[in-house]
Amino acid sequence: MALRCQECRRHQLAQLCRMVDKMLASALDRLIRWSFEHGEGEAGMQDGLLDAREEQAYRLLVGLSSARSAELAEVAKLPQHEADEVLQRLQAKGLVAIQPGDEAVFRPLPPDVALGTTLLRRQESLESARKTVASLSEEFRASASRRDAHHLVEVIVGATTLRDRLRDLQNSAREEILWFCRANPLAMQGADNTEEYGALSRGVRYRAIYERALLETPGELDSIAEGVSWGEEARTLLALPVRLAIVDRATAICPLVRDDELGIGEPTAAVIGRGQLLDALLALFESHWEQATPVKLQGGDQQGPDGLDDSERFLLSLMVAGVPDKSIASQLGISRRTVQRRLDRLMSLAGVDTRTGLAFQAAKRGWL
Structure with a gap:
């Protein structure tokens, strides 16, 4: 009961x-x-703009510089009374003025002022x-x-539905978008997320944490570098607990599929609104953000005051993130020997002889 x-x-x-x-x-x-x-207690707003006949008459009057009502009626092929009415409406809207004289001659006025x-x-x-x-x-x-x-938790089903919801949320974002990007994306590859560039151009802040295994995916580093060049803040960690997107600290999307269930049936995800569950997810993101290693954009060879150029910072950020030499070489289009030689130079610059020591010195000296 x-x-x-x-x-x-x-x-x-x-x-x-x-x-x-x-x-x-x-x-x-x-x-x-x-x-x-309605305006603010004034006439209707529709009355403030031009209808088709008024616009035609105004354009003709601009071409003529000035004209009498009869002349406009002839050019516009309007009955005289209609030409008179149109000119009166244009005059009331401040778009025409009558020149002094015995016979009314109308001349156009600037539309931006009127x-x-x-x-x-x-x-x-x-x-x-x-x-x-x-x-x-x-x-x-x-x-x-x-x-x-x-209204706090909505379950959506299917990769297409999940992808569409992610696109819609990014298009509506106003302040900030947070991402946990794990390997083997469910609905959207990084290169396909063109909505990110539109949001960044609107001033939306993007913070993304990438799982190390994802960085080893061919082409993924190029996609991340493109996002960083637009203003994305990217960091990396060895592993992430969940896949996650949070928009404006108001809505989160968290897929409900475990990694061992990928490819089995349609993916499902929870759309989570404001509440304690969302607060917990925000705290989870911030705690991982503090631990993550920044990804530096690869640029020119100009050295900074610390003796590192942009390409070395990029290489260093990948090494600290745990990306293997082979994957780094493949992503950067260089040989493994070149990767090792550049890391040896960085260790020499830091005064250490191990990569663990290099990672410690990089954090201590603010190289990343």
């Missing part, structure tokens, strides 16, 4: 959530329509609508998280 009551309550909550979703969508639709139709205020008012109204939408969404999520755990 108790189980049946709990099931009834869950069903009622689900119905309530659907009803609130519909009400919210309807309210937002009305809000956006209102913002387009319409600039209207366009600014529209922009302000849209921004106000966006803020209202964000505020309503935040209130809805907060209320939903209190009344129903269904």
Whole structure:
């Protein structure tokens, strides 16, 4: 009986959530329509722009420099009364002026001056609508998280669905995206994640930790270097506990497939909203970020004040991350002997004779 009551309550909550979703969508639709139709206590915004006939008349008047109403009617092939009405509307909108004289001669005025205020008012109204939408969404999520755990964790199934959700979240990101990038990606290879560049260009901060085995994948270092050149902050660790993406500290995606289950059926993932579970994932990321080794971008041969050039920093970051010499040589397009020779130079510069000592000195001297 108790189980049946709990099931009834869950069903009622689900119905309530659907009803609130519909009400919210309807309210937002009305809000956006209102913002387009009304200014701040002034005339409707649609009245501030040009309809097709007004735009045609204005363009013709610009080409003529000035014209009487009859001349415009003839060129535009309009009845005289319609030409008079169009000119009156353009004059009311500040787009034409009447030259002094016995007969009214109309001349065009700069449109940026006449319409600039209207366009600014529209922009302000849209921004106000966006803020209202964000505020309503935040209130809805907060209320939903209190009344129903269904809104805290959503399970999605399938590589395509997972990939699409990752793309959507990146496109909507405003502040920061955090990644745990493990070997054998489930839904999206690093080179396919073009949404990252768009987010970085908008000023979104990217912090990514790459598992060492992933760095040994052909072409992966080139993909990471491309991201770093756009502004990504990349670090490496020997191993990561889970695959993870967190957007704006508000939403996380965590695949639910274990490595020994890869290739068996469709992958599944949890989409996690604000709550203690998300807080735990954020703490997990930050703790690993502190331990991870920065990946330095490979650049020119110009030496810094510490005697290292960019290519040596890049090589050093890979060595400290535990990438084997063979994989480093393959990724950099050089021989293993060249890798060893460059590392020997770095050990000599650090005054040590082991790679463990080199890693310690690199951290101590701030080389990475």
